[in-house]
Amino acid sequence: MDIRKVQMSGGSSYIVSLPKDWIIKSRIKKNDPVGLIEQDDGTILITPNTSGEQIRKTWEFEVAASTDETYFLRCMIGAYISGYTVMKIWAHGRLPAFASVKVREFTSMAIGQEVVDETDTTIEIKDLLNPSEMPLNNTLSRMSVIVMKMHQDAMEAFKNNDRSLADNVVLRDNDVDRLHWLIARQSNLLLNDINLGRKMEISNDLAVSYFLTSRIIERVGDHASRIAKNSKYLDSGELSPELIEQISKTGINANNVFRKSVDSFFNGDIKAANELIDMTGYNAEVCREINDIALTYDASVATHLVSISDSIRRVVDYSADICENVINHHI
Known part of the structure; x- marks a missing residue:
């Protein structure tokens, strides 16, 4: 820590000198303005960005014929989530054919990303x-x-043996991923740009809370997709009506718990969040009963039934995680 003494000038103004290395790095010249932002913890942030405009960051990636395609796509997604505003893909010679394909795949998945310039090499x-x-x-x-609609439709696909609806649920998981990436990106932008946080009226701890909750909701969406996938391998004619009804009812209850947990997040309702956490034990017991019944069927059927039951249990568990996040944040 660089400690400097406070000095008085003119009998009414207090002055602290700024580090020379920071001045040079920030390209600040004599008489240039700097912004002073008072933080909630009593500290003061000094920034050369007085316009309040978003900080622009550029990420560059060299691609070659030997570059792994999946690695290249993952790097673009990582740069997007990290908050880079410009991405430059380049090669020493001509860009390999897969580069354009992966770039188009990335821009179709990531919200707000567009190709603005393209040549043979960049x-x-x-x-x-x-x-x-x-x-x-x-x-x-x-x-x-x-995600709520996905879970509802996944249970409907299981109950009615609707493979078309199950496929539709799986496709919608991509929309959930896109929105989760956007929240992760927005959170990183807010954490790295205090001016943006003040403009959007979101504190750093609230941005983190949104990201953590988004991550949990994305996992719930994964399990809705998992229920839909497993339901495609089951024939309702092979299962007893009582078991179908029990699984359907348990799935509906799990979705209701998830909905209430999200409501508690937006309402900041600590008491409701605490009550929902207490419901996880009952749900786990019901899912164990379903698993015991499932094991009386052939292995090919039991495997998918247990997987569906496990996903239903995990939906409630993740809902409890959202509720814990509510309590932690508001306390």
Whole structure:
């Protein structure tokens, strides 16, 4: 820590000198303005960015014929989530054919990313989304609604042996992933740009809370997709009506718990969150009963039934995680 003494000038002004290395690095010249932002913990942030505009960051990646395609795609997703506003893909010679394919795949998955320039040797991707136009609460709310509907349809596909509906549930999981990536990106932007956080009126701890909750909701979406996939391998004619009804009822109850946990997050209701956490024990017991019944069937059927039961249990467990996040954040 660089400690400096406070000095008085003119009898009414207090002065602290700024580190020379920081001045040079920030390219600040004589008479240039700097911004002073008072933080909640009593500290003061000094920034050369007085306009409040979003910080622009550029990420560059050299691609070659020997570059692993999956690794290349994952790096672009990582750069997107990290908050880079410009991505430059380049090669010493001509870009390999797969580069354009993976770039198009990435831009179709990531919200706000568009190719703005392309040559034989370079591709430039730019973020066209204004962070303030996609508030975290709106994105998280939309994400939770999609997941609730996915879970509802997954249970409907199981009950009615509807393979078409099951396939549709699996496809919607991509929409959930896209929204989760966006929330992760927005959270990183807020954590790294204090001006953006003040503009959107979101504190750092709230941004982290949104990201953690988004991650949990994304996992719930994965289990809705998992239920749908397993239901495609089951024929309702092979199962007893009582078992079908028990699994359906348990799945509906799990979705209700998830919905209430999301409500407690947006309402900041600590008491409701605590009550929902207490419900996880009963759900686990019901799922164990389903598993015991499932094991009386052939292995090919029992495997999928147990997987569905496990996913239903995990939905309630993840709902409890959301509730714990509510309590931790508001306390």
